[in-house]
Structure formats: structure tokens, C-alpha cells
Amino acid sequence: MxxxxxxxxxxxxxxxxxxxxxxxxxxxxxxxxxxxxxxxxxxxxxxxxxxxxxxxxxxxxxxxxxxxxxxxxxxxxxxxxxxxxxxxxxxxxxxxxxxxxxxxxxxxxxxxxxxISGILSPTAVGVPTEGGIVLNGKWAFNTGSRQSAWNTNAAVRAHPDGSFEPIMVLIPLSELAVVDDWHTAGMRGSGSVSTVAQDLFVPDARILSMPPVLAGVHQLGRNAASPVYQAPFMPTACTTVASVALGLARAGREAFFERLPGRKISYTAYENQAEAPITHLTTADAVTRIDEAEFHVMRAAGMLDDKAAAGEQWTLEERAKARLDLGAATQRSKEAVDLLNSASGGSSVYSTVPIQRIQRDVQTLTLHAIMHPATNLELYGRVLCGLEPNTHYI
Structure with a gap:
């Protein structure tokens, strides 16, 4: 057992x-x-x-x-x-x-x-056939796929009337071709290569309609009673990845203070960077932003846990707020790392100094379509102003 x-x-x-x-x-x-x-x-x-x-x-x-x-x-x-x-x-x-x-x-x-790795962008098309679909398409940014056994992928299912239904499919990685194209400025170690499906049969049992998944009204079988599965998809996914940005901000803080003792500020009278008022202002500002990032991550996490335990449904504004928390946590984390990176001096550009890698990693996260701070702010603002969200990913 x-x-x-x-x-x-x-x-x-x-x-x-x-x-x-x-x-x-x-x-x-x-x-x-x-x-x-x-x-x-x-x-x-x-x-x-x-x-x-x-x-x-x-x-x-x-x-x-x-x-x-x-x-x-x-x-x-x-x-x-x-x-x-x-x-x-x-x-x-x-x-x-x-x-x-x-x-x-x-x-x-x-x-x-x-x-199990996963992709949420529906960049493949499934054509119905007996017992399932025949799937063709390519998914970029497929993190960890070369070290995974299964892939949860987004796609669209073509219907005879010319319409397309967003779906999630579950595919063994052994049935996908891998394109080793992950050569990037940041998050390089995530191995987010592309994968390709070519005339791949996916049985009906391994296909889910995406709208019910996003809405949190999917069928769950044995998992139906679990509080973890009472939570909607997007707030769950958003809070999970926001935690990465927070961790990078904490890494930036640690990397900066490890190098601080004994460092001077070149071309100034400061023989000890720790004694300079600009260092005091910069570090206090950065740590405050890290604290703000933590607030947003844990507010979203707390809402997920508490509402699931209580069996409460999510309002549209609450879903949008989860996206807001993601964007705010990502933005504050990047700001904190940028401040600490800028205060790290010319020697920090060496590849042996962690802050430069941390800065590139957090910058890369802010460019992710789901994590992009301004996009999440706009979405939340639309809902606050009484408009419909301009995305299904909420």
C-alpha cells in the first residue's frame, strides 16, 4: 500500500x-x-x-x-x-x-x-479519428522534457464545422521527437527544448477538454475528494512559478552579501563598500522588494489552500488577483536582483560570480508570457474596471 x-x-x-x-x-x-x-x-x-x-x-x-x-x-x-x-x-x-x-x-x-513535463501553449492540431486524434505540431519551451517520461501538452482538436477546441493531451515522451534548440541568455539549465508530434495517435482517454480544466470543473475520479484538486489550474500554476522568481531574488541577496565583506568601491575613498550610504540604501530597497515578492507569493498560496479546504468557489476577480500576484512577485524579484547586481561592481561580470547568472535567469522569467508583469497588471485592471478578461488563461 x-x-x-x-x-x-x-x-x-x-x-x-x-x-x-x-x-x-x-x-x-x-x-x-x-x-x-x-x-x-x-x-x-x-x-x-x-x-x-x-x-x-x-x-x-x-x-x-x-x-x-x-x-x-x-x-x-x-x-x-x-x-x-x-x-x-x-x-x-x-x-x-x-x-x-x-x-x-x-x-x-x-x-x-x-x-512529467508540460506545455500550456496549444501549438499542435489534432484531427479526430476512430478512438482518438492524430496529432501534429511542435511545442517550444518544453522544460525538462529530455528528463521526463510523460508530457502534458496543449493542442486544439479540429471539428468538422471548421471550429477548434482547446484540449490537453498526455503523451509519452518516447513518442515525441526532441529538437535541441535551447540556447538562451537565461534559465539555460532548464533544458526547455522543443518537442514535435508527427502523425501521432492519442487515444480519447488521454485527451481533456481545456475549458473545464481551466475552469476547475473537470472530472476527477478518485481525486475528486482531495483538497489539492479543488483548486483551479491557473492560480495553481501561477503561484508555483512565482515561487521561482522569489527564490532567485533570495539567491541574489545571498550572493551579494557573501561578496560584500572587504570589497571596496573603486575610484572612490570607500575602502569598504559596506560603509557607503549608497550601499545601505540599495540593500534596504532590494530586501524590501524581496519581502514584497514573498507577500504576493504567499498570499496567492494561502488563498489556494484556504479556499480548497473550505470548498469555496473562486470569483473572477480572485482568479485575476492570482495573476496579479504572479506579475507583482516576478517584477519585485527582478527589481531586487537588478539593484543588487548593479551594486556588485565590474568583477561581477565574471561567469564564476553567481549574481550575473541570477540576474539573467530572473530577467528571462519576466519575459515568460504568463509571468510578464505588465500583462498581469493589465488583466487585473480590466477585471477591476468591469471588463471581460482578454484571455482564457485565468
Whole structure:
């Protein structure tokens, strides 16, 4: 029988904290090789951190969102790419729990540590055929796919009347071609390569209509009673990835203060940077912004946990606020890292100095379509002004 005694929030956070030195040590290798090394994946597995969003009846933990946010942000403090990949695996494992019970049996197969990656952009088309669809298309930004066994992908299903229905499909990675095109300025270690489906048959059982998934009214089978699965998709996904930005901001703070002792400000009389008023102003400003990022992440996480426990439905404004929290956390995290990076001096441009990598990673996150701060602010403002949201992803 699966062990359903899930570790506590503090225990899982402690396990993540224990991994931070390993992640920091491996960060340059991870960036250079554009993937997570086997020992890091093994450490995540051995610590049980890949089980957080797996259904309990498969030995998973069904961890509350506050726990997931804590763990993901701590992993990102060690290495941004590792935090991001763990976040995607967590979201995608949770998504797999929305498929029919028989499909979940096939995916997890008694192994709660199975790695599942996922894409939300519907860049493939499925043509109906007997028993399913024939799928063709390409998905870019497919994080961790080369180290995953399954992929939850977005697509559209063509109908005879010429319309297209957004769908989610669950596909074994072995059935997809991989295009090694992930050569980027930031988040390089996430291995977010492209994958391709060519005349791929996907059975009906591994297809979900996307609107009910986004609306949180999907059929759940054995997972129907779980509080974790009472939460809507977008607030869940948004809070998970916002935690990565928070972790990077914390990493920037740590990296800056580790180099501060004994540093001078060149071409000035300051032999100790720590004594300069500009340093006091900069660091206080940066840490305040990190605190603000934490507020937004944990507000969203708390709302997810509390509303699920109470069985409460989400209003449109609450859904939009989750997107706002994502955008605000990402923006504040970037601002904090930018401040600390700018105060780090010319020597910080060397690849051996972590702050430059942290800055590129958080900058990359702000460009993500879901995480882009201004886009999330606009969405929330539209809803506040009584307009319909201009997106289905809410």
C-alpha cells in the first residue's frame, strides 16, 4: 500500500534547504550543459520533492500550495533552472491527476517519482479519428522534457464545422521527437527544448477538454475528494512559478552579501563598500522588494489552500488577483536582483560570480508570457474596471 503519511511543510522545506549547497555547486555545470545533472535529479527524487503534487494513492504527498511555494523557492535559491524545472514537474504531475483513473494508473504505475513535463501553449492540431486524434505540431519551451517520461501538452482538436477546441493531451515522451534548440541568455539549465508530434495517435482517454480544466470543473475520479484538486489550474500554476522568481531574488541577496565583506568601491575613498550610504540604501530597497515578492507569493498560496479546504468557489476577480500576484512577485524579484547586481561592481561580470547568472535567469522569467508583469497588471485592471478578461488563461 502507498505511504500516505505526507511529510510536513517544515520537513519538506528542510529537505530542500539541505540540497541548496549541492545546487549552488552544480549551477555553473547546469548552465553550461543546459540540463540538470543526474545527481541533482537523483537528490530531488531521494528527498521526495517530486512527490509533492502526486496523488496520495500513488504514494504522493498532495502537498498544500504553501508547502510547494516554500520548497520551489528554496530550490530556486540554490539554482534557478533547478527551481523552474521542479516547478514544471510539480504542475504537470498535478495536471496528470486530472485524467481518468486508468490513465493515471498508466502514468504513475506505482512510481510516485515519475517525471512529467508540460506545455500550456496549444501549438499542435489534432484531427479526430476512430478512438482518438492524430496529432501534429511542435511545442517550444518544453522544460525538462529530455528528463521526463510523460508530457502534458496543449493542442486544439479540429471539428468538422471548421471550429477548434482547446484540449490537453498526455503523451509519452518516447513518442515525441526532441529538437535541441535551447540556447538562451537565461534559465539555460532548464533544458526547455522543443518537442514535435508527427502523425501521432492519442487515444480519447488521454485527451481533456481545456475549458473545464481551466475552469476547475473537470472530472476527477478518485481525486475528486482531495483538497489539492479543488483548486483551479491557473492560480495553481501561477503561484508555483512565482515561487521561482522569489527564490532567485533570495539567491541574489545571498550572493551579494557573501561578496560584500572587504570589497571596496573603486575610484572612490570607500575602502569598504559596506560603509557607503549608497550601499545601505540599495540593500534596504532590494530586501524590501524581496519581502514584497514573498507577500504576493504567499498570499496567492494561502488563498489556494484556504479556499480548497473550505470548498469555496473562486470569483473572477480572485482568479485575476492570482495573476496579479504572479506579475507583482516576478517584477519585485527582478527589481531586487537588478539593484543588487548593479551594486556588485565590474568583477561581477565574471561567469564564476553567481549574481550575473541570477540576474539573467530572473530577467528571462519576466519575459515568460504568463509571468510578464505588465500583462498581469493589465488583466487585473480590466477585471477591476468591469471588463471581460482578454484571455482564457485565468
Amino acid at each position: 502507498p505511504d500516505t503519511n505526507a511529510p510536513s511543510r517544515q520537513e519538506l522545506l528542510g529537505r530542500a534547504t539541505d540540497l541548496v549547497p549541492l545546487l549552488q555547486k552544480n549551477a555553473p555545470w547546469i548552465e553550461e550543459n543546459r540540463r540538470l545533472p543526474d545527481d541533482v535529479v537523483g537528490a530531488l527524487t531521494d528527498a521526495g520533492l517530486l512527490k509533492m503534487r502526486v496523488p496520495r494513492h500513488y504514494g504522493g504527498y498532495e502537498s498544500p500550495m504553501r508547502t510547494v511555494a516554500d520548497v520551489v523557492s528554496e530550490l530556486a535559491r540554490g539554482d534557478g533552472s533547478t527551481g523552474w524545472t521542479a516547478a514544471v514537474w510539480a504542475i504537470s504531475s498535478w495536471m496528470a491527476g486530472m485524467f481518468p483513473d486508468a490513465v493515471q494508473d498508466e502514468v504513475f504505475g506505482g512510481e510516485a517519482d515519475v517525471r
